[in-house]
Amino acid sequence: MKMAVLVEIIATGDELLIGEKDNTTTPFLVRQVALLGYEVRRTLTVSDNLNDIAGAVREALHRADLIFVTGGLGPTPDDVTREAVAEAIKRPLEFRSDIWEEIQAGLLRRSNSVPPSNMKQAYLPCGAEPLSNCLGTAPGFIIPITNKTIVVLPGPPGEAREMFLREVKQYLSRRYPPVSGRRVCVFKTCGPGEAVLLERLKEVLAEAKKMDVGISFLPQGGEVHLVLKWNDSLKRAGAVEQLKERLMKVLGEDLYGLDEDTLPGKVGELLSQNSLTVGVAESCTGGLVANYLTDVPGSSRYVRGGVVAYTEEVKMRVLGVQESTLNRYGAVSLQTAKEMAEGVRRLTGASIGLATTGFAGPEGGTPDDPVGTVYLGLATRDDVVAQRIFFPGLGRITVKSIAAKRALDLLRRYLLSLSEGGSSL
């Protein structure tokens, strides 16, 4: 049996060690490496100190086959990762005029000037293969050392991500062929909480345990992801497929996608398939639903627009919510959610209006509808529905995020009912 490829990930940066910034690149790499079937043995974060970085790389070379180093490739004097990696593997840095050309071209495209400090970014350890950076100036690089590999990526998470997905992934797949078949699979759900899912999945979980397939629950602000893990062997591939099918069946419509799928992406697909458009009226979510929807490339084809209605006046004047509704039921109510959804549908000329109104906290709320209460509304030409959700004891930003996800999920379920030839609402 083939041995697993052992991986260590070294993040560098003082900002990660003083709590100024959370490290998001390491979790990204951990997930990507798991998808390739490699095994991460250790991740660490060290400060922007040449000796600390060099020491960490040297130690990792003793234990791992594949080592990632992220951060410290910028033009400023505190960026020392190039030097530290060269030091760790005892190879000199060399000036690469081809890379310098590329950096200069990028700088000129962006800003019309070439600060001399950027020249330092054209130095790479001998034998390194450069990785081009389509989002910034710092090139990354790969150093193959006999059967081991060091991959160095820039600090900004977007740049590291792009570089990994565009070049590093293919490189690694060639050098260390992924174990046949996938060993990790993520089922993404929205709606029921972790405890409800746990109860419903009892039998499937027992079966998975017998098969030695691990299933863990990962709640993610309004969503719950189920992560399946198993050691691959051709003999049981069929059994694992059967388990996955059973899981899909039990989850039903609560399952919105797998692996790289996102909820706004899924909603966009369904809108496009049905040639429908959406407009959003937001009170407590303050623009987050529209922001999620418009993160998807091409969303301008089905998002017509939205209104953030943070005052009663805007709810009435812009969205056409009745004053009597606000007086009788309050701004946070089923009735107001419905009228907001209808209003934004009319206003934006969309086929569907979606609305949120609630108490995100920390202030506000009533005895009946305390902080954490949110009403969601959805209106079409023919009908309008609303629902109440309640998440007590959470912070403002979490309530906003859960409410926005659940609003998208309400829309997703409505669109699914259309595809299934169901009612118009």
Add this chain to the structure above:
Amino acid sequence: MKMAVLVEIIATGDELLIGEKDNTTTPFLVRQVALLGYEVRRTLTVSDNLNDIAGAVREALHRADLIFVTGGLGPTPDDVTREAVAEAIKRPLEFRSDIWEEIQAGLLRRSNSVPPSNMKQAYLPCGAEPLSNCLGTAPGFIIPITNKTIVVLPGPPGEAREMFLREVKQYLSRRYPPVSGRRVCVFKTCGPGEAVLLERLKEVLAEAKKMDVGISFLPQGGEVHLVLKWNDSLKRAGAVEQLKERLMKVLGEDLYGLDEDTLPGKVGELLSQNSLTVGVAESCTGGLVANYLTDVPGSSRYVRGGVVAYTEEVKMRVLGVQESTLNRYGAVSLQTAKEMAEGVRRLTGASIGLATTGFAGPEGGTPDDPVGTVYLGLATRDDVVAQRIFFPGLGRITVKSIAAKRALDLLRRYLLSLSEGGSSL
């Protein structure tokens, strides 16, 4: 001169190494330790493997004064942190009947039964001081070893947090008195890029270097943070203060805040101080400006609302942008940004209207205004301004985020000019 207390944080758990779960306890401890004035040198994550954990603890004891180990204190066979720590420091585990009593009492309160597997949690390395767990069964512990200390905390983030705040913080403050004054300070700027700041700060950086004050540059989607780090001593406190003042002076209005300040929070403060309100019209940012503004608790006092105008029809019908403006200049133009800002101000009844329109990509753009071009508008009762910003070669989500930050920054600078008795625009 007092030396800094050096800290390493070791998180254990397979779930952290396959991307199933993000590690939130390490960032929490990093922040807490920075507040005590200690210096985190390294953080790492290792799998639930006795040798890996013991090895990591042994290595850390060579380098650090204070070592945190988190996770692996549960009752199941994969929880081996107690054994690993005992192994690393060559001390046997001993059964502590006082702890067993406490665990039993807790279990009976919660579930009326005492599974024998929990007995394992009553074993601690000799000489360990237990830390009680008010949220779960696993006790933590502290092991003082001459002048070094190992603190072991349970894996569930809530339990680790509570235990740290209730007992560990006070213990550490006594054992390693916090260094007086802060040794880390963050200067937060918006506007100029990293390279421009570097050029402008050349002299200050040279001076800082002579004083052994580290300054690193941290670009954060539209903002650049400068992180100052120095070892404290009473003698040079005055010199460091002078350096900080000089930095403030050179940065001028590009500096929006320090440490925990946020750009939307700062904008909110300035709006409140001037008793002004804001309405936002967003095209390319798709709701993100409103979302940033409404993340701040109490923002309903100065945010009146907003419009996401993703179609020309919504720009015209809802915001009152002239059809002739769209035809002559296009939806992405200075003129449209101005009319959007004026329109949303009128529509929401806010004192200030703020607008964004641009090409976030990946599709769209014109030869003159390629993807990455964004126009920002700001309108008051008396005047209206607009500006063009351009960030080529970035992804859609990054362009949205930079554009939203720069829109907030435009508003911040306008509000500052008011406080300084400047023109109304």
